[in-house]
Amino acid sequence: MTWDWGAVRAFMPHFWDGLAVTLQALALGSLLSFALGLVWALLMRTPTRWVRWPVGIVTEFIRDTPLLVQLFFLFYVLPEWGIAFSALTTGVVAIGLHYSTYTMQVYRAGIEAVPAGQWEAATALSLPLRRTWTAVILPQAIRRVVPALGNYVIAMLKDTPMLMTITVLDMLGQARLFSQQHFQFTEPLTVIGVAFVLISYPASLLLRALERRLVR
Numbered sequence: 022m023t024w025d026w027g028a029v030r031a032f033m034p035h036f037w038d039g040l041a042v043t044l045q046a047l048a049l050g051s052l053l054s055f056a057l058g059l060v061w062a063l064l065m066r067t068p069t070r071w072v073r074w075p076v077g078i079v080t081e082f083i084r085d086t087p088l089l090v091q092l093f094f095l096f097y098v099l100p101e102w103g104i105a106f107s108a109l110t111t112g113v114v115a116i117g118l119h120y121s122t123y124t125m126q127v128y129r130a131g132i133e134a135v136p137a138g139q140w141e142a143a144t145a146l147s148l149p150l151r152r153t154w155t156a157v158i159l160p161q162a163i164r165r166v167v168p169a170l171g172n173y174v175i176a177m178l179k180d181t182p183m184l185m186t187i188t189v190l191d192m193l194g195q196a197r198l199f200s201q202q203h204f205q206f207t208e209p210l211t212v213i214g215v216a217f218v219l220i221s222y223p224a225s226l227l228l229r230a231l232e233r234r235l236v237r
């Protein structure tokens with residue numbers, strides 16, 4: 022087997038297109054998972070059990086169901102009920118919804134780690150509940166959980182190739198399409214593997230440095 026640099030050069034325009042789609046899905050999916058995870062975490066702290074129980078059941082079901090099954094359900098089943106999105110939108114929703122059940126647990130841990138004295142101080146100052154959350158509790162909780170949230174971003178990056186199964190041309194989707202058209206598999210798949218390493222490893226180093234900075 023010989024390495025074909027011509028195949029690499031021919032694949033690179035497709036790679037850049039796939040990289041743009043991958044990063045777009047990652048960014049939007051991450052934002053959705055962070056926002057929805059916080060909503061889940063706050064709902065789980067409500068004193069009303071008729072809110073907590075349905076949220077707990079839904080999030081547990083999502084967390085215990087494979088992401089691939091969720092992708093297929095959203096992309097192939099929902100259109101039968103008259104609910105249809107583009108492939109990329111479906112992928113973003115699936116990734117964001119799936120990982121929101123994990124970021125929810127991160128937020129819950131961060132909120133519970135806020136010292137009880139902070140709650141007592143807010144009560145002593147007669148701060149409204151909304152002000153207590155937005156100005157006292159959440160800033161401290163989120164600061165504690167940023168590294169953990171970052172780890173889930175890396176996990177989401179590694180799961181973006183699943184979007185290929187619903188016709189999204191991410192990096193792996195572009196590599197597969199190119200390979201089938203040109204019968205060149207080694208070069209495009211190697212480029213994709215190296216790209217994931219070049220994105221994931223520096224990101225993990227950045228998260229470690231951020232974690233050390235935040236715990237000071």
